[in-house]
Amino acid sequence: FGILAEIGWGTGDLFVLEAGLILELPEPWRLLLLGRLSSKITKKIGDKEIVVVKLDVNFKGELNFDDKYATFDAKVVKGSKVLMIDIRGDLAFRLTWGRESGFVISAGGFYPGWEPPTLGLPSYLVLDPEKMNKLELVIYEDNPTLKLSCYLAITSNTLQFGAALFFNYSWKFFHASAELGFDTIFFFSPFRFEAGLFAEVIVKAGDTTVAKVDLSGVLGGPSPWRFDGEATFSIWIFDYTVSVHKEWGDQDETRLDSIEAQPLLVEALHDPRNWQALPPPGRQQLVFLREQDNEQQEEQEVLRMQPEGALSVSQSVLPLELRLDKVGDQPVSGQREFAVDALVNGQAVGMDTRNDEFAPGQFLKFTKDEKVALPPYERFRSGGALQRDALIRSSLYREKEAAYEMKVYDSGRAVPRAEAPPEEETRFNRQLEGGSLRQSELGKMASTGRADFERAAFAEKQYAIVLAEGLSEFADVNRYRKGGNAMNRSEATALIRRIEEEQPELEDRLTLLPVGG
Template sequence: MRATEYAGIVAGLLSAVDPRVAGLVQAAQTLDNAVDTNAASIDQAIRDYQQRLEAIKDDLIDRALDMVPIEELTNQAKQTGLMDAYQLHAEATLGPLFLSVTSPAARLADPRGGALIAIGPMPPDTFQAKLEAGPVKGNGALRVTDTGVAGVISASIGVIEVAALASLARTPEGGPSFLAVFAAGFTPGLQFGFGFQISRIGGLVGVERAIDRDAMAAKLREGTLAAVLFPLDIGPSATAALIAVDQLFPPRDGSAVMGPTFRLSWLEVAGAGFASVDLAVLIQLPGPVIALVGSVRAGIPAVVQIRADILGVLDFPARTATVDASLVDSGVLGILTIYGDLAFAISWGASPYTVLSLGGFYPGFSPEPAKIRPLNRLGMALDVPIPGLTFRAEGYLAATSNTLQFGGRLEVGIDAGIASASGYLGLDAIIQFTPFHINADVVGGLEVKFLGHTFAGVRFEGQLDGPGPVTIHGRITVETFLKDFDWEHTFVFGEPESPPAIPPRRAVDVLVAEEFGPTNLRAIGGIDRSVVLSTPDRQGDFAVIAPLSGVLWTQHRVPLGLPVDRVDGTPLGTRQTVTATAPGKSGVERDRFAPGSFITLTKAQALASPTYDLLDAGIRVSAGSTLSGPDDDASSAPEILRKVRGEFRFSSLGLLLIASAFPEGVLGMVAQRDRPAVMVDVDVRVTVTPPPWVTTADGAHHSSATAAICRSLIVGGAALTAADAAHPVALGGL
């Protein structure tokens, strides 16, 4: 929020004609100008603004707290006054009922970095209540925002628990949207035998609401996702759940979300069991989009506790399936904490990919086109400080369509006061399948200190890279209190990779021999309903095309118009470019290609380049054009097999009389009857286009990362996005 915006709120609460308010507005404008220009006078502008605000502080607090309908809270808040961060907070106890109200502070971003600038208190937006009256216990919270209101309430009466969370907000079009989450728990639960029972049931209903899977994945690690869907366990996180509810299920016109929730537990006694799972099955329409949200708990109290929050989303329109999981509040023996994330993603749409990761990826690896949130390593560390001992162990395992990655790190330390010892061991490895390549880095060390100074130690670093050739590099450093000793050497096995000893061949010959035929052709364009294709007289495979249709030729071996040196990963011996054209060519057809299958990539390029890229795969030929094969005369026309129904044909005068007799709308529908169905009145809200790429050697622009990399192999230099090339980073002096 800008200072002038907040000053406008103050003017609405008090009086715009008050000279003190007018002075605050003027000081706010000065502060915004100083922030916008990053002027040296920012500190002075902040002091002037705060002096103006201090002059109206008491009146501002009174008007803000007049919105609170509880007199006890209002009186206490007025006595408390403004806090250091310009935030109000008040509490009051009315018999068995505890109440609190919070007013947040408006803040302004400081262009110099660091903490935000607090510019004043906002009206109260969060109200909380807690009831403890013998066997009846309950909690509640209410949060007011600019676009709506959200509230949560829970209560327990003996063995019965109930809870509900609701949100009312505005959609982007300004209409109302509503979300409700409700649950009930009972002890004992509904028994199924063998120790299994259902102890909680509930559901979710959202009108004009949608599922935001990115927000859900982000909330897994915080534990807020489970608190929103299973409000019986919301406890002290009520405020966080109210903030998260509109992020997880944002308002969206024409969309609805619904589904049941329940808890299945095993060996549960008095509300505590050895294992349980809270599961929500949510369906978003239209779509459909199906989301499974679960919170799995297992363990033995005081020994081991495991909780994993899981999110699975099956998106049929996008043709993707994802699974995200995070360990939350997990540990062993009360002294070790267990943490880590898991992610799985698969797409069978326009950008196919498969990615699985337990604990993250090899450093620097990007799993694009899959969008994977940053993942914590799977690990274990001391949760409770133990004097004289440090311990941490982390690891990861990841698999993509072309790589296998794994690694980890172990750190242990002992401190006995005057003497201490610490050591570490780490590994990062990646195996690329096509073309085959492996890289592994190993580091380790051990250090002993006496009175804070290194007495002895050893560090080593090793790297394995190959094939072509296999290179092993190692370095060892031995430290003593007298002198350090270093040893470094590189071992090379095999000869450097050289061009394959195969005769050069032509990529175009591969396409003509294997990809140019009826199986790679299909008809496109309109359909003539007056034409019925008859059975061909001759035998064999060939493409049959309707008279009003065009023809599409596609292949998936070599991208067209780019320099290539491989076909299906096999070297050609030379760099070649294949182009395709035909009389009447009306456009190109694009499809996904794996760059490693048609160009030789360096290790850095293999890691940075996309797994698949959208490139030219074929051509379109409009109706009535001539086609030529490898052995045909280019002037020969395709054979047309058709049978036309006999119909009475009107003269021009007859058509004129019909046109005058029928309404324009009817004639329009008749004219459209032979055209293919199209979508109309589609309001495109967001248009996303791939960023352009540039080769630094010649400054040429390219439509894809792969095209830029291919060009850089010829002219040299690097391939960068146009935005990065336009704003290079200066590393001088670093």
């Protein structure tokens, strides 16, 4: 169900908001917003009425309580203008706070070549840079054409902005065009940035290029600073290109100091705050634990758990089951890959995986191009939880023979006591079906093996390492990692580099293939 509303302010069409608010339930619980915002400001000069501002914006939004995300999209419709300048472009907002948390805000697009994070959203809600229209101010649109385009984007780990000025003029069969612009991206963790400048001037006679000047340059850093630039000059069929590649400044010396990762992980696993007693998944609980105040918990540092609950540990210091190249800016020495297993009464038991968000660039080495293309955060294993059937065990038990006493009464005459026949296992188990123990939560779980299922969720996008020729699966991947040939993009990219280092004959012969998500 929902409501529709129209709100107007001022005389005429000065400000009009038309919106619909829709609530969808019971499942999924979603709040939808649809609407249109329009504004028109005019000024009368003499006998003419001049449009000063004309704005039309269509928008839609969604707040999903079950899948834990919020989205908002807006489009400035063509025909909107301020004075004589046309305005158009797209705006987008994405926020998730569930299994994968993060946010993306964009007005007009993103840095060229940068791929927005999926944030675990449905595919139709993932932002596509190629489909987003830049914010444009069109000063002249006919002949000549003069327009300014720009964008601004903010994500969990980046700040991006850029602008470009475009000019075009035609006279008879001559055409001249020019473009000047820049693109900039800042990465917060680890800090680095890239700034690119480009310029182009073309003069054509019909379809023939008479003269052309093309300039481009990218500055990146710090530690060290790098500049890559290229200039091309063309006159008719003659071309001349000049390239510049410079690198200066000292490497950050702190990156050369190695660090042992194992003590960091051990310290995190000893932190009581990383351990959690999960409640039983069902609504009925066998017992209720008395709550303790914060002072008691800090003094005892004891984790209390329901009899049919689960024990979970998850840390955010470093990802597990991943070969680490570094921690922060420091290379790793000693053990580089870690896993967490569990023992109950000296026996290995199964564990459910626990994942958390990690910045791949803090633990893996990537090239400059890979850093731009890869998502800033991805999910890696951070710990595990003991499965409930593994916890409901005990070495403390007593054996007792199941027997009963038999007495016979007949017409008041005393009858000698008779020996009870031995209990049959089949009949004994049948008699237990209605007993209080079998009807308890533990008894039901043991007898039926029922499981509580989580709600369906969108799978994370996974990649497999395959041979570039024929796209057949790379069979030796199990030599390098546990868990098979399905992993996130950052791990797969780093693993290809490791394989190529150990097997040089495979260089440039391996690639990634999406296998899920």
